[in-house]
Amino acid sequence: xxxxxxxxxxxxxxxxxKVALDIPDGAYVNLGIGIPxxxxxxxxxxxxxxxxxxxxxLGMGKTPEAGKEDPELINAGKxxxxxxxxxxxxxxxxxxxxxxxxxxxVCVLGALQVAANGDLANWSTGEPGAIPAVGGAMxxxxxxxxxxxxxxxxxxxxxxxxxxxxxxPLTGKAVVNRIYTNLAVIDVRETGLFVRELAPGISFEYLxxxxxxxxxx
Amino acid sequence: xxxxLVSTVSEAVSGVFDGATIMIGGFGEAGSPIELIHxxxxxxxxxxxxxxxNTGSGEVGLAALIAHKRVRKMICSFPRTANSTVFxxxxxxxxxxxxxxxxxxxxxxxxxxxxxxxxxxxxxxFGTPLAEGKETRIFDGxxxxxxxxxxxxFALVKARSADRYGNxxxxxxxxxxxxxxxxxxxxxxxxxxxxxxxxDIDPEIVVTPGIFVQHVVVVENPADESKLVAExxxxxx
Numbered sequence: 001x002x003x004x005x006x007x008x009x010x011x012x013x014x015x016x017x018k019v020a021l022d023i024p025d026g027a028y029v030n031l032g033i034g035i036p037x038x039x040x041x042x043x044x045x046x047x048x049x050x051x052x053x054x055x056x057x058l059g060m061g062k063t064p065e066a067g068k069e070d071p072e073l074i075n076a077g078k079x080x081x082x083x084x085x086x087x088x089x090x091x092x093x094x095x096x097x098x099x100x101x102x103x104x105x106v107c108v109l110g111a112l113q114v115a116a117n118g119d120l121a122n123w124s125t126g127e128p129g130a131i132p133a134v135g136g137a138m139x140x141x142x143x144x145x146x147x148x149x150x151x152x153x154x155x156x157x158x159x160x161x162x163x164x165x166x167x168x169p170l171t172g173k174a175v176v177n178r179i180y181t182n183l184a185v186i187d188v189r190e191t192g193l194f195v196r197e198l199a200p201g202i203s204f205e206y207l208x209x210x211x212x213x214x215x216x217x
Numbered sequence: 218x219x220x221x222l223v224s225t226v227s228e229a230v231s232g233v234f235d236g237a238t239i240m241i242g243g244f245g246e247a248g249s250p251i252e253l254i255h256x257x258x259x260x261x262x263x264x265x266x267x268x269x270x271n272t273g274s275g276e277v278g279l280a281a282l283i284a285h286k287r288v289r290k291m292i293c294s295f296p297r298t299a300n301s302t303v304f305x306x307x308x309x310x311x312x313x314x315x316x317x318x319x320x321x322x323x324x325x326x327x328x329x330x331x332x333x334x335x336x337x338x339x340x341x342x343f344g345t346p347l348a349e350g351k352e353t354r355i356f357d358g359x360x361x362x363x364x365x366x367x368x369x370x371f372a373l374v375k376a377r378s379a380d381r382y383g384n385x386x387x388x389x390x391x392x393x394x395x396x397x398x399x400x401x402x403x404x405x406x407x408x409x410x411x412x413x414x415x416x417d418i419d420p421e422i423v424v425t426p427g428i429f430v431q432h433v434v435v436v437e438n439p440a441d442e443s444k445l446v447a448e449x450x451x452x453x454x
Contacts, residue, residue, distance in 0.1 A: 057390050071246055073390055074244070075390075078244070078245040089389055091324075091395065092320070092323075093328040095321075099321055100339065124346075134295065135294050138319040138322075139320060139341045172343075172344065
């Protein structure tokens with residue numbers, strides 16, 4: 001079951017490429033830790049996108065070569081990065097002024113669950129005894145103009161991540177604009193979830209069968 | 218004459234008292250004032266409330282201070298990081314308190330503390346467990362959560378260069394919480410790699426004006442926290 005699910009639809013790189021194509025030229029973009037970071041590799045030629053990392057850098061460049069890492073030049077995932085010409089550093093209050101003040105155009109995030117109304121849960125499974133940690137996720141979803149979620153359509157155990165109502169603690173209410181999964185690209189509108197594109201070989205009926213929330217074709 | 222330079226890290230932290238609230242700069246190891254923290258471990262103040270984005274890694278720096286049971290409460294946004302074991306163990310045993318704050322709200326609470334603003338409204342965290350019990354208010358149809366400023370007795374910050382007035386410049390993403398923490402503490406202690414003459418820092422590029430800094434100490438070659446953690450070092454050595 002799990003094996004089968006992993007083979008369906010687009011792979012992670014294809015999903016990241018779908019996201020990259022939807023980011024316009026000139027956008028200021030914040031990429032979440034993990035899969036969202038892959039989006040940077042697929043920005044089409046001719047588009048100039050500036051990456052923001054909330055620990056205090058606008059104009060984040062590629063990963064440095066091995067041996068050239070600087071422990072004081074890192075991204076929000078605490079990994080070594082580089083700067084592009086024209087980059088700038090700033091403190092945390094300025095960084096979150098960019099976020100909360102709606103100056104960042106697009107944020108791409110992972111998800112545990114997304115609800116039909118755009119509610120996002122991506123910071124905690126709410127397990128008793130677990131140590132809660134939130135970082136900048138709640139600020140990003142509250143402040144960035146467009147929120148894209150990139151995630152597998154179902155969990156490793158086959159449960160739908162696109163749900164009627166999130167059972168995990170929320171990161172933000174009605175904040176997600178579009179969801180990119182291995183099976184489809186889905187728009188979140190005030191009137192519900194609308195399928196924008198289906199992965200090759202995936203029918204709307206099959207997609208609905210893998211989705212707890214109701215979809216509109 | 219104004220001269221904020223002190224000669225040793227132990228002299229810098231000598232005034233820290235039991236029960237103090239202390240802001241500690243850094244995002245992970247970037248900007249963490251590890252030598253000042255180690256001096257604080259040696260100094261012995263306890264029952265501390267620490268405001269810092271993370272909780273340290275391995276058993277050096279902030280993690281060492283926590284391991285020595287000096288910290289009563291952590292106010293932070295992300296208490297779990299790679300190699301962070303000390304805080305999780307004490308938290309699970311109920312031996313340390315945690316106030317979890319979204320990262321941008323943490324930054325703004327500190328900024329407000331330094332700016333003389335007692336509280337503010339933010340859209341962040343509305344509708345989530347972190348807004349429970351907090352006052353909310355609607356502006357232009359959007360619901361905002363009220364958050365209180367944070368002020369501290371001390372701030373421990375790492376910067377690249379300082380002059381004797383306490384003007385500071387930082388290094389890359391190690392700047393992070395430093396500038397706002399300097400403004401929000403009664404006594405700000407800064408460790409720098411370079412101590413320069415007045416005028417050597419172009420007034421156009423001063424990041425923290427010296428008015429926000431009380432003491433500066435030079436640590437020419439600060440330890441690389443991740444290397445210490447990789448070598449399983451534990452403070453005190």
